[in-house]
Amino acid sequence: MALVDVNEEKLIGEAKDLRQGSAFHHRIVIEASTDYEITDNSHLVIVTAGAAQKPGQSRLELIGINIKIMKFIIPQVLKYSPNATICIVSNPCDIMTAVAAKIAGPNIPPGRIFGSGTSLDSSRFRCLIAKTVGDVDPNSVHAYILGEHGDSSVAVYSSIRIGGVPLLEHGEKPKKAHLDLHREVVDSAMDVIKRKGYTNWAVGLATAHMAKAVMDDHCAIVPVSTCVRGIYDEIENDVFLSVPCVLGSCGVKKVFKLPLSEDEMLRFENSAAQVWEVQKDIWDSVKI
Numbered sequence: 001m002a003l004v005d006v007n008e009e010k011l012i013g014e015a016k017d018l019r020q021g022s023a024f025h026h027r028i029v030i031e032a033s034t035d036y037e038i039t040d041n042s043h044l045v046i047v048t049a050g051a052a053q054k055p056g057q058s059r060l061e062l063i064g065i066n067i068k069i070m071k072f073i074i075p076q077v078l079k080y081s082p083n084a085t086i087c088i089v090s091n092p093c094d095i096m097t098a099v100a101a102k103i104a105g106p107n108i109p110p111g112r113i114f115g116s117g118t119s120l121d122s123s124r125f126r127c128l129i130a131k132t133v134g135d136v137d138p139n140s141v142h143a144y145i146l147g148e149h150g151d152s153s154v155a156v157y158s159s160i161r162i163g164g165v166p167l168l169e170h171g172e173k174p175k176k177a178h179l180d181l182h183r184e185v186v187d188s189a190m191d192v193i194k195r196k197g198y199t200n201w202a203v204g205l206a207t208a209h210m211a212k213a214v215m216d217d218h219c220a221i222v223p224v225s226t227c228v229r230g231i232y233d234e235i236e237n238d239v240f241l242s243v244p245c246v247l248g249s250c251g252v253k254k255v256f257k258l259p260l261s262e263d264e265m266l267r268f269e270n271s272a273a274q275v276w277e278v279q280k281d282i283w284d285s286v287k288i
Contacts, residue, residue: 002039003032036076042084044214045077050090055194062091074103085214085251088115093149095279097225098240102286111252115225117242120206121145122223124185144223147241147271154267155182217249226252239272
């Protein structure tokens with residue numbers, strides 16, 4: 001595992017801390033450097049670099065400075081690992097993934113660059129549903145948050161299953177209690193940031209889950225951020241949003257078009273419109 005950061009002192013500390021715990025997991029060589037050459041021939045690159053989200057700050061407000069960071073990182077990554085699968089975790093995740101894909105250029109196959117998207121949001125949603133219905137194992141709850149990894153995300157109530165049993169009857173609309181669960185998902189990151197200054201454990205676990213799916217070619221279905229232009233006919237721009245994807249060794253292998261209710265489809269379109277409204281102002285300035 002190769003770690004790269006511009007802050008050399010912190011980087012050395014992180015690497016040392018990880019090495020000292022290496023007796024508790026399978027053998028792995030941990031290296032660290034400020035030089036991207038250390039990443040040579042990587043199978044998977046996870047990009048977390050970016051300005052930190054501050055209390056009261058929207059993910060979309062981070063866009064300017066993080067685009068500059070992405071313009072530096074992606075060419076370096078591809079220089080040393082032209083065949084690597086790349087996962088973007090930096091916020092605002094969906095726009096940063098779109099930017100990374102555009103910087104990488106048309107020679108990189110679609111899906112090789114994807115964003116962590118709503119994989120964490122969906123995990124939060126499943127955990128809340130599991131607790132609400134009586135301390136059920138979240139692994140027995142199948143539920144998705146789609147769209148933006150942010151305020152305009154879409155809770156797909158129509159497809160929620162608990163042990164195969166639908167949460168709602170066919171055609172039933174979600175009640176206030178259900179809507180409150182989604183609101184808690186949307187607000188949860190900021191709540192954690194207000195209390196401890198940052199988020200790390202949940203997003204780290206979500207990223208590890210995605211990394212394992214790629215490294216072991218699990219072909220797991222995970223809601224990650226990918227280009228949705230053409231997947232839903234109403235979306236015509238190069239917007240990256242989360243939809244259920246088959247995640248394997250080359251990134252996104254397949255996209256599932258999840259059936260949405262009329263209201264959910266409208267919300268998904270609104271999510272795409274909101275992300276594009278911000279993205280369009282910088283899109284032409286992102287050079288291939």
